[in-house]
Amino acid sequence: MxxxxxxxxxxxxxxxxxxxxxxxxxxxxxxxxxxxxxxxxxxxxxxxxxxxxxxxxxxxxxxxxxxxxxxxxxxxxxxxxxxxxxxxxxxxxxxxxxxxxxxxxxxxxxxxxxxxxxxxxxxxxxxxxxxxxQNRRYLPALVAYRDTVGRLGELASVSCDFYLGHHVGPDHFLFTLDQPLLLDMAIHLFDGARAITGTDPVSVYCESYNPRFSWFPGAAAANAVFEMTGGLRFVLNGSWCADGFQTSWTGSWRTVGAHGTAAWDGETAPRAEPAPGARITATAPDPGGTPEGRFHGLAAALREFVAALRTGATPQGECHDNLRSLAMCHAAVESAATGTRVPVA
Ligand SMILES: NC(=O)c1ccc[n+]([C@@H]2O[C@H](COP(=O)([O-])OP(=O)(O)OC[C@H]3O[C@@H](n4cnc5c(N)ncnc54)[C@H](O)[C@@H]3O)[C@@H](O)[C@H]2O)c1
The missing domain is CATH 3.40.50.720 (NAD(P)-binding Rossmann-like Domain)
Structure with a gap:
């Protein structure tokens, strides 16, 4: 509250x-x-x-x-x-x-x-x-993945591969950004990592770059390694000018814990494989989906916002909390610019 x-x-x-x-x-x-x-x-x-x-x-x-x-x-x-x-x-x-x-x-x-x-x-x-x-937080499959990851015991690492050919033209606002991937798209994946693991960022080392064949003026690709609370490592490998074998718009995920591994393609049901002697199962996503023709997650975010205005219950994405996800983007940019590991404020 x-x-x-x-x-x-x-x-x-x-x-x-x-x-x-x-x-x-x-x-x-x-x-x-x-x-x-x-x-x-x-x-x-x-x-x-x-x-x-x-x-x-x-x-x-x-x-x-x-x-x-x-x-x-x-x-x-x-x-x-x-x-x-x-x-x-x-x-x-x-x-x-x-x-x-x-x-x-x-x-x-x-x-x-x-x-x-x-x-x-x-x-x-x-x-x-x-x-x-942060509309990805309301994807039923992300909620199911978070639940599945919760059964892995102590977490060691979470990684997200994000590879898409995002063919926008020069009139798009992304063309005004020096770091279109890190400063526009990555917030979904960084906020997703926080949501999935329940951890917060501590520090980051990141390299960002623009492939010579990129159609973006700014850096459309990046590799970032975050230390999260509890010593968890979160790795993003991403590119917005990667045609072929495209991942989903929420990336492709793997989380490793003491009891096994949980994998998720960013769209469909998550999968889990237990370590020897462990018993873990993957949670099935809630089948209640988004009506056709509507953009996923907006209705759910609006519902949480209205509930927060009516009851005072803290919604996901409340601005103080969301600052931590945004800080991951800007710390990654700073690390890429300085070539050093930087704390995430
Ligand atoms: N959650 C998602 O998956 C998702 C998907 C697409 C876009 N977005 C976000 O939504 C936002 C809008 O994206 P978009 O693709 O619609 O952008 P857009 O450039 O197509 O549209 C932005 C609109 O805002 C208007 N505008 C700009 N400054 C204004 C001002 N001061 N007052 C009133 N109007 C103003 C522009 O005239 C334009 O019509 C961005 O923050 C983008 O990152 C989120």
Whole structure:
């Protein structure tokens, strides 16, 4: 339980969505589909995108505009969902928090740790909830893998291979990043390692690089070794310009413990093989999946956010906790830049 202001009553919570690019419409669908929420307005610097997005979803009369501050004054929503590009995350989130409005934000919280700490401080000052949606945490197969890993006894290592050919064009915001893999994608896998093992980062050694044939301007590949609490080693081998034998978007995992090994392809049911004399079985994922045409995990994150606003129960991705996952990304970047092992603050 935590100290943010609760929203009393049982009426659906009114949410303003900010960002109508690639992912914004998927969040709009969730706000419309949930019995606990209403879509009260849609903001985008390019207002046309919000207007067109609303029309495509068959929503009429929805307030839209280019300015979040104006929308907050006009609509007085119960919460804001921030689905802008990362460079805008601080401005949008702090504007909402300073209006006393709770925020559910897309990952990564911010492009720098300094900005992220500023945002968390703004949430503390306002006394309202600020949560980052880490949608992989709600994958039924990840939950089953976490459960399976919990039976391995003392853990020695967890590794994640992530190899995909992510063919985006130069107009994508990833082209503005020096470290697109570590500063945009890796948060899913780093946060996933924390969720799966229940450990926190201590230090990291990382090398990042850009293959000569890469279509990204920034470093699209990295190898990182983290020391986690309890002495666990977590290794990420990743590349976003790796065509062929692609892993899932949640990577491919192996965790080794005293009682055996648990493996997971990032999508389907996890598997477990016991050490001699040990008895471990893999947990089957909960079959309740995501309805077709919707983006996985957003509905579950929205449910946790609403429950946190109603009850004070701490949600996954609560901003203070999420800082630890973001810190893994930035410590990895620092290690890659300095060639040294660095502590994860
Ligand atoms: N969880 C996931 O699996 C997942 C998948 C895709 C994207 N994302 C995240 O979602 C976020 C958005 O990604 P996207 O692909 O939709 O990006 P995008 O670039 O397609 O869209 C971003 C939108 O935000 C708008 N915008 C930018 N600054 C703004 C501001 N100050 N005020 C209002 N609007 C502003 C832009 O005009 C654009 O329409 C990113 O943080 C990204 O990392 C998460």
């Amino acid at each position: 935590s100290g943010w202001a609760l929203v009393p009553g049982t009426a659906p919570l009114r949410g303003v969505l900010v960002g109508a690019g690639g992912l914004g419409p998927f969040w709009a669908k969730e706000l419309l589909a949930s019995a606990d929420t209403e879509l009260a307005g849609w903001v985008d610097l390019d207002e046309r995108r919000a207007v067109d997005g609303a029309a495509r979803l068959g929503v009429t009369g929805l307030p839209t505009g280019p300015s979040l501050a104006a929308m907050l004054d006009a609509e007085a929503p119960d919460f804001v969902v921030n689905v802008t590009a990362p460079l805008a995350h601080r401005e949008v989130t702090v504007t909402a928090l300073e209006h006393g409005v709770p925020v559910l934000s897309e990952k990564p919280m911010a492009p720098t740790m300094a900005q992220a700490r500023e945002m968390v401080a703004a949430a503390d000052r306002a006394g309202v909830l600020f949560m980052v949606s």
